[in-house]
Amino acid sequence: MKPGENHNILKQQHKMINNQRHYAFYGSLRKGMENFYPYKNSLNFLETTELKGYKMYSLTDYPYAVRTGNTEDKIIADLFTVKDAATEQSIHKMEIEAGYIFANVTIGNIKFGIYLFEKATGGDPEVKDGDWSNFRKVTGF
Numbered sequence: 001m002k003p004g005e006n007h008n009i010l011k012q013q014h015k016m017i018n019n020q021r022h023y024a025f026y027g028s029l030r031k032g033m034e035n036f037y038p039y040k041n042s043l044n045f046l047e048t049t050e051l052k053g054y055k056m057y058s059l060t061d062y063p064y065a066v067r068t069g070n071t072e073d074k075i076i077a078d079l080f081t082v083k084d085a086a087t088e089q090s091i092h093k094m095e096i097e098a099g100y101i102f103a104n105v106t107i108g109n110i111k112f113g114i115y116l117f118e119k120a121t122g123g124d125p126e127v128k129d130g131d132w133s134n135f136r137k138v139t140g141f
Contacts, residue, residue, distance in 0.1 A: 018088075018111060021083070022046075022081055023079070023091075023112055024077040024113070024114045026056065026076060028061075031048075033133065035094075042083045043083065044083060045078060045079075049077055050074050051077050051114075052071045054074065054116075055075070056075045056126070058139075059124060063132045064099075064117040066117050067116060075127075075131075076133070079112060095115040096115075102115060
């Protein structure tokens with residue numbers, strides 16, 4: 001890590017948040033997954049999409065994704081609009097406390113907030129098809 005990089009990551013973690021409240025959730029906040037239900041009345045589902053240039057890994061109970069820039073790598077994400085600031089802040093706090101960093105990804109002409117890990121932690125199984133919902137069904141948890 002270069003000098004000052006850690007400071008930039010910390011700044012990014014506390015940056016609030018996506019101006020239009022658009023988010024791409026690829027793990028436990030996807031429609032139908034366990035963390036979706038407490039927030040479902042405050043989330044407006046837009047669509048499911050494939051994001052190229054990312055790889056997903058399993059931490060058993062939940063996934064993380066890293067940006068690779070390789071168009072062969074992909075993850076499946078549900079796109080949402082968060083209806084209110086309190087929900088947005090609650091999700092942000094949960095994700096940051098779990099070790100994620102906040103970033104934006106442009107889909108079409110719209111920026112969506114996404115929570116990522118900076119890099120793969122090593123030894124974590126890759127979710128090869130990039131679909132956490134499918135991975136959970138196949139692995140039986």
